[in-house]
Amino acid sequence: MDDYLNDMALFVEVVKARGFRHAAEAIGMPNSTLSRRITALEKTIGLRLLHRTTRKIELTEAGQIYFERCKRIVDEARLAHEQLGEMLAQPSGVLRVSLPVDFAVTYLAPLIVEFAGLYPGIAFDFDLTPRRVDLVSEPFDVAIRMGESESSQLIARPLASLTPHLYASPGYLERAGEPGKPADLKQHECLSILKAGTWTLHDGKRTVTVPVSGRFALNSVGMIRRLAALDMGILLVPREVVDDELASGALRPVLPGWRGAPTSIYAITETRLLPAKTQRFIEFLRERLAR
Incomplete structure (x- = not known):
């Protein structure tokens, strides 16, 4: 969440707790810091959200409307975050991989079977031709290569070294x-x-x-x-x-x-920002090939 969404979430917690002290205790933030964040939020949106007294807080009319909208936005953001966590735990989709033919057939095949058993939501599209695929213009998630790493414009992650x-x-x-x-x-x-x-x-x-x-x-x-x-x-x-x-x-x-x-084995990708299916595949191969 960005800072503004975080402040919205803090405002929701204050309203739910009916005060700054209980909200601060619940979220582990100093009371004074929480109060400053809500004051800054009011200045940002240009609305008075809360009537503050020494004993309690009350929502203003604008604060009530804002609270209802904030609660919906914060709940949706939290749900999306939880769904993302589930996607990372069980990646899915089609994993497109370029593999060296002989090494894939003779050595990687049983490892791929093991990986497929761990992640049933992933389907596989393998290219086992000898050619060097173009990761920039072709729709591959990763290429496994033996020998020297490729273009410096690509990201090479070492997996293992075979002697x-x-x-x-x-x-x-x-x-x-x-x-x-x-x-x-x-x-x-x-x-x-x-x-x-x-x-x-x-x-x-x-x-x-x-x-x-x-x-x-x-x-x-x-x-x-x-x-x-x-x-x-x-x-x-x-x-x-x-x-x-x-x-x-x-x-x-x-x-x-x-x-x-020694012959080095690399996982080659176009970018460091990888979907979960690709991250898991690279991590799995690095762990198994290092044994």
Whole structure:
């Protein structure tokens, strides 16, 4: 409520309490402050609202009319505030989200199912194409992105950081041998995203950059994961992307002491002023991805 509406609400409380002292006690405000606020309200509207005596207050004729109008306005404002609180507690509407295809399918899907169960009033409209949607001109509430954050004109909220590790299938390692050190990767089929010519690996103390090559260069993590499970080479991806393959034994770690540079995950929005459905979705993902 703005100051004028607050003063209207104070006036209503004074009339209901039949005096300043009881109203001041009820709302937790000093009696003198409350009296000054009502006097200032009378000056603002140019009307005498109350006859004050040492024992009681009485409404003037104008005060009676003003009280009835104020009470209706204040009651409506309080009802609207309560309804807004209910909307924030149980957000609703259509949540339009742009998602990275492979990460959404392999990792986010069960989290989205959990979120949908928590907020049955929300419907979902997902865009899982590889393109970068335009949040300014297209009707998306949020885009989930991996890697570097986008335009500085957009709002990027960090959700998590995933660290890539090396994996290969038992069949591939049996055929090609298992690398004992990062430099050995030069002799292997390495499944790269977007024709990466090198992999930079860390073991906590050392950092090495290894030239890598292979017959396949793709822009799909899902396809690279599938090729690795079919004995076609070594891949460098976050564990979260290959959880199912690791659990089934289709893939296993390679050079487990080494890892790639962390990959950041962001929630990208056009503005900081977000509807409740979008706020809850971003908060939920941040909490779950941080586990």
